[in-house]
Amino acid sequence: MGKKQVPSLVKDERLISRRRAQIVKAAVGLFNEKGYHKATTREVANASGFSIGTLYEYIGSKEDILFLVCDSVYDEVVSKWEKLLDSNLRGLERLRQVIESYFRVVDDLQDEVLVMYQETKSLSGEALRYVLEKEIRIKNVFEKELIHAREEGFLTMDDRQLSLAAHHILVVGQMWTFRRWAVQKEYSVDEYIEYQLRQLIYGFGVNEQAPDKQPVPQKEE
Amino acid sequence: MGKKQVPSLVKDERLISRRRAQIVKAAVGLFNEKGYHKATTREVANASGFSIGTLYEYIGSKEDILFLVCDSVYDEVVSKWEKLLDSNLRGLERLRQVIESYFRVVDDLQDEVLVMYQETKSLSGEALRYVLEKEIRIKNVFEKELIHAREEGFLTMDDRQLSLAAHHILVVGQMWTFRRWAVQKEYSVDEYIEYQLRQLIYGFGVNEQAPDKQPVPQKEE
Amino acid sequence: MGKKQVPSLVKDERLISRRRAQIVKAAVGLFNEKGYHKATTREVANASGFSIGTLYEYIGSKEDILFLVCDSVYDEVVSKWEKLLDSNLRGLERLRQVIESYFRVVDDLQDEVLVMYQETKSLSGEALRYVLEKEIRIKNVFEKELIHAREEGFLTMDDRQLSLAAHHILVVGQMWTFRRWAVQKEYSVDEYIEYQLRQLIYGFGVNEQAPDKQPVPQKEE
Amino acid sequence: MGKKQVPSLVKDERLISRRRAQIVKAAVGLFNEKGYHKATTREVANASGFSIGTLYEYIGSKEDILFLVCDSVYDEVVSKWEKLLDSNLRGLERLRQVIESYFRVVDDLQDEVLVMYQETKSLSGEALRYVLEKEIRIKNVFEKELIHAREEGFLTMDDRQLSLAAHHILVVGQMWTFRRWAVQKEYSVDEYIEYQLRQLIYGFGVNEQAPDKQPVPQKEE
DNA sequence: GATGAATGAGTATTCATTCAT
DNA sequence: AATGAATGAATACTCATTCAT
Known part of the structure; x- marks a missing residue:
């Protein structure tokens, strides 16, 4: 029920959805390949197609990525x-x-x-x-x-x-x-x-x- | 078949067995509690009852601990x-x-x-x-x-x-x-x-x- | 004497003065609360009542904020x-x-x-x-x-x-x-x-x- | 009274004192030169004469350095x-x-x-x-x-x-x-x-x- | 003029591993 | 055999700044 809100610095809800879809897709690939712990946030960012800074505009922590997935x-x-x-x-x-x-x-x-x-x-x-x-x-x-x-x-x-x-x-x-x-x-x-x-x-x-x-x-x- | 030999600096086989049993026991507890990745080798050493240096006398790497387990x-x-x-x-x-x-x-x-x-x-x-x-x-x-x-x-x-x-x-x-x-x-x-x-x-x-x-x-x- | 000009992208001098007064007021509050280094430019912008982009229309760098103050x-x-x-x-x-x-x-x-x-x-x-x-x-x-x-x-x-x-x-x-x-x-x-x-x-x-x-x-x- | 204990991973008290004296000396120099916030822990470690890892064997956080000083x-x-x-x-x-x-x-x-x-x-x-x-x-x-x-x-x-x-x-x-x-x-x-x-x-x-x-x-x- | 998404260099901190004693 | 101090590569996360809209 609580839906555990993942924080974002970006306001545009549509954009958030799109970016998070990218993140999830990239993360699934990486986590499959090397596991959650061995995959780095930087790798997730790159695989998502943007910079580490941008990644953190859409999540609050690495664990949030796993949660989104x-x-x-x-x-x-x-x-x-x-x-x-x-x-x-x-x-x-x-x-x-x-x-x-x-x-x-x-x-x-x-x-x-x-x-x-x-x-x-x-x-x-x-x-x-x-x-x-x-x-x-x-x-x-x-x-x-x-x-x-x-x-x-x-x-x-x-x-x-x-x-x-x-x-x-x-x-x-x-x-x-x-x-x-x-x-x-x-x-x-x-x-x-x-x-x-x-x-x-x-x-x-x-x-x-x-x-x-x-x-x-x-x-x- | 390969039995993947875990390297040890210690000669006494009996001692190796005893120490590794300690390691496994400690590791099971820790890995259960926090998972393999979040548990540190230092923690395993402490929980095993000896120092980090000694731990590495009986294993070659952290992964060896998991393997032993x-x-x-x-x-x-x-x-x-x-x-x-x-x-x-x-x-x-x-x-x-x-x-x-x-x-x-x-x-x-x-x-x-x-x-x-x-x-x-x-x-x-x-x-x-x-x-x-x-x-x-x-x-x-x-x-x-x-x-x-x-x-x-x-x-x-x-x-x-x-x-x-x-x-x-x-x-x-x-x-x-x-x-x-x-x-x-x-x-x-x-x-x-x-x-x-x-x-x-x-x-x-x-x-x-x-x-x-x-x-x-x-x-x- | 040099009056160390703080650069602005905005022409209207009147507006510059007004905005900078807002900035100074917000900054004083924040710097007092958390210190200059721990306060972020984003926070200053928010407390000033406008966006980070706008903030940078009226200053050239974070240090300029301190100088203005x-x-x-x-x-x-x-x-x-x-x-x-x-x-x-x-x-x-x-x-x-x-x-x-x-x-x-x-x-x-x-x-x-x-x-x-x-x-x-x-x-x-x-x-x-x-x-x-x-x-x-x-x-x-x-x-x-x-x-x-x-x-x-x-x-x-x-x-x-x-x-x-x-x-x-x-x-x-x-x-x-x-x-x-x-x-x-x-x-x-x-x-x-x-x-x-x-x-x-x-x-x-x-x-x-x-x-x-x-x-x-x-x-x- | 509380003496706010600074944590250390090292056991030898004598060594702790010696190392911390080095740290304080190095930190005073650096903090004077560039201020606490602009000095990095790495710089403190180097100026102390050891690696960043070693620095953290003697302190728990950057703030501890300031406290020690x-x-x-x-x-x-x-x-x-x-x-x-x-x-x-x-x-x-x-x-x-x-x-x-x-x-x-x-x-x-x-x-x-x-x-x-x-x-x-x-x-x-x-x-x-x-x-x-x-x-x-x-x-x-x-x-x-x-x-x-x-x-x-x-x-x-x-x-x-x-x-x-x-x-x-x-x-x-x-x-x-x-x-x-x-x-x-x-x-x-x-x-x-x-x-x-x-x-x-x-x-x-x-x-x-x-x-x-x-x-x-x-x-x- | 205003906005805010994007950027990436920079930073504190961790931790597996080594090696002199 | 045992110890534990030293190491530094690696990593999550921040934040000043830019720029297209």
Whole structure:
């Protein structure tokens, strides 16, 4: 809610938006390449196309850059996501689509999501709280969808499992970025989405009464 | 394989081990608290109980500290994990137990795993490759177990889905640490394990032919 | 004499005067509060009621602001002082009044005098010389009065002591400002003036042949 | 009282003292030449004979340098002063000697006193209070002497005038430095001391019932 | 004449690393 | 082996000044 205002010495709001977009774009590239801490403000300024002095006309501190990145990435994720969503699907199909769309957006904004994901912890105080709250808001979207699906009779989770499942979906999405060193070498996005959707929905595909034998063990407590 | 030798000016191997254990312990605490970049070598030295000069008798650079941490955390994880595993369980129960044990170790070594998880990216070159390889080795354990379960007829995944599922399990374990700000507020370890195991094995608990009844309400506001 | 011209891009002399008066007023406040070096030109511009760009239409450099302040403060001091002086007093009374009036002006323009006093040293070259010359001019006023009093037979100083005494009077006036942290806590202006006038005129009020005894010790060294 | 501890990363107290003496000496020179604000920490380090990194092993911030200067200058003033004082003089002679000694110390430590005098205002908070308190302690020495002289019957001031007179003496001493641009061109220290002592003790040398006669005193010197 | 965005040289401070003792 | 003083490259941030609009 607090929106953690980033201070600027410039008055023209339009200009602020434009410059900050430049900053975010440059910062995402740099932070991806070398990480937040190793990237210097000067490098961000140069990559943004202006001088260090100008950079500081639009931010108050280096941390503000990181905040701008996180803030704008969330907004972009949500905005792109929503564009993929306007459908009239129902039931399981609808749930599938919500998740798949999210995965596709994450793939699309890969660098952005990865940076946000890995560097959020370097934010402090208010900024951190603000960003985490945004994360929760995304989680809530999934939670709502799951609840919806349950109301329609497709799912059987209780409330608490359902909340955790929402977190889970989010993480599976982000995993596409933070484990890309392994996962993206083995799978295309389409495959990833297909497999992970199946995993999420059906689990390991367990066949409880396995072949012949296997006397189902009495359930654990 | 390369084992990325960390240089030391000291001869006595026993001493090296002891000192490095001190360093790792101190570093885990500090890196957790302030992150790898914000923690200084001086602080690590102090927290380790010796001087900055002595610290550099046992490492070659700051990055070596991070490497030692990651390296030793993996070893510790594996070692603790193995201790929980010596059982004669079979089939699904065995799979369950392998996963549950891993989750419990992660919970036990929470700070360590979190640091390793969040700061690995700051390693470079050889050290990074070495650590990632260790990660892969853990993934392979799960993969092997899944294959085993499939051989016993409990699972129906194909090879590629199975490999991804192994990654997935790993991430679900780590998720307990890197999302602790949200997850650990809502769930105990036991609950987390219970819910996530169910999720991994059965997925959302889908009831494909839901309706018959279930006259999809036309609302959708 | 050089009057150290401060450059302006603006033609209208009337406007220049008005703007510079604004600048001086704002600057006195700021320099008092934070000192010349810590006050920024931006702050001066804002406090003056216009933009940084406009500020530089009326000055050539930050130092010019300080010069304008010093210059105008001297003029103001002299002008206010003269207004208090048009009397027909003679002799000691006249001297008293000249000094008292000066003290009162200093009290009146306290902030201004203090700034001028403490920051003059930051002026360079021509500007510094010009300001010091103005200071000398004030000193000369006292010197002339002392000479006058001597001619009338009230004083017995020789020329060189007299010149120093003129400096002395000036400093006692300024002391009211630069030691205000101590002096203004203990005395009202009126008391200060009374005590210091007495001190200047009669000294410590010495009674050379002290009580009875006191066999003045043979001089040392 | 608080002694406002300046932090140091170095443990050897002896070394700290030696290094800080170097720093103070270098700083006095630089601050005199260009002022506290225009002198850079790097220049201070170089002039001290070591690197910028080493400088910061002995101070916490630039302001600490100024504080060290002020602090040590006061101590040095007092120490040198006391060395000149151990005499058995009485009465007026004693008072004269106390003042004269102070003036000579100020002359001796001219640069130091001037810096302290002009830059004290740049100190903040605790440091400022501490330095001003030291100033007051010097004033108290004069006050005590004046009281003593009054008790012996040489002076006739009341308490409050006496307190002000003590301030006055201090300022007359410092005036030798902060008005050296004018005063030291006209007078030698000896002359300055002679004239100012006479001024302080006897004032302007007023002859209240002046006119008619005018027995101009045979010139002195 | 007024504005304010852009500039970049300059500055205090930090911190990994070395090396003489 | 241990110590800790010394180093200086690196870096975030400031601010006087310019100039196109």
